[in-house]
Amino acid sequence: MKTLGAKIIAIETGMVKISCERNEGLTQQHGFFHAGVITSIADVACGYAAMTTMPEGAEVLSVEFKTNLMRPADAEKIIATGKVIKSGKNLVFCEATITDDQEEQLFATLQGTMFCIQPNKKE
Amino acid sequence: MKTLGAKIIAIETGMVKISCERNEGLTQQHGFFHAGVITSIADVACGYAAMTTMPEGAEVLSVEFKTNLMRPADAEKIIATGKVIKSGKNLVFCEATITDDQEEQLFATLQGTMFCIQPNKKE
């Protein structure tokens, strides 16, 4: 998060929003946000969203995620909104959208599965 | 690449290897490489691998990729090996593995689709 300069800007049960400002270290040759950066903040937003549905002390690990990149992320700031779609005892399904600051342009989507380690348990 | 401190360590037609050393900015709370970092270097390895099969001047954009995370990436250095599985006129299918420095422990795999913009053409 620190490396990306990302900030949590909203938290609700099952939903977390993260913003990230453009800087040279995060963009590719054309000045667009790199696919890896987009995925990173979307994954983190989903992870935090998953945690809002878990008992305190639980840990969340990403099992898998997929990113679809729809158009170049050409913006001063991007917003990743992670949402819990289904929360089970072990597995949490999440989706994220990555948009511009106004949440008007959709740059990418992510679908992912998180594994939840309940407090006082180890896999 | 610079932000990640990543380096290309091997290039062949259809295959590129990238290494990345552990540092605090790239790891999560337990000191393991972050899923977003793993995905970033795997995506970059696939992108470069795709370019080795393209005419000079072609550009490669990631359309989508999926990362499966098998075990915590607990290593001093990780290696992403990107390979072209099928190269078409427009689309290139790639796969990557992310391993430890010895390429013995498999931490994650990535499957992705790249879109190729031929030189002197714009989508």
Add this chain to the structure above:
Amino acid sequence: MKTLGAKIIAIETGMVKISCERNEGLTQQHGFFHAGVITSIADVACGYAAMTTMPEGAEVLSVEFKTNLMRPADAEKIIATGKVIKSGKNLVFCEATITDDQEEQLFATLQGTMFCIQPNKKE
């Protein structure tokens, strides 16, 4: 479609709904719809949805799709709703949900990329 006994029940620009009734050939050991059946009708719904945004005579091929299975599809009938998220010249991004007949229970989601072959062109 015939093998699955599936029927198109709604078509709009960028959206197609398909229904499929439970029968023995489509279910697994517990009587739930098989993951492959769910994926098949979701893929078909996305393909038709993509076609509604294409010039007449265009063909649509699935490049890739991912299915997340959230809960057992235990229903007499399932509905796959395919939607176009972004339509480009070559690539169309689609998403589908698979629900029960009332569209209340979400069984699965699919995210996919379609490749469009314009009329009078061959890849």
Add this chain to the structure above:
Amino acid sequence: MKTLGAKIIAIETGMVKISCERNEGLTQQHGFFHAGVITSIADVACGYAAMTTMPEGAEVLSVEFKTNLMRPADAEKIIATGKVIKSGKNLVFCEATITDDQEEQLFATLQGTMFCIQPNKKE
């Protein structure tokens, strides 16, 4: 399996092969195997492969899978080879290839996650 006319042709620990012959009900407008059929037999091959690594009586559920379709599956018979990549207590990661009868032409790949329900336990 019966609906698809699919047959298990090889089983080893961590690997299962399934074959499926072309017939009208399984192909799309050009006579190629439908993407949904390809995915179905690949998913089943992965599921059985996962079971070979589990205690007797365990059940395996598909959590998610992704199919990449590389070229039209134009063959009299297709073979899906499912392999376990990593087997954990709860989650099993698998990959499958879908090829022609000679296993020379690669039509598609699938990457998936299975959830294992140990005997005498319910999720």
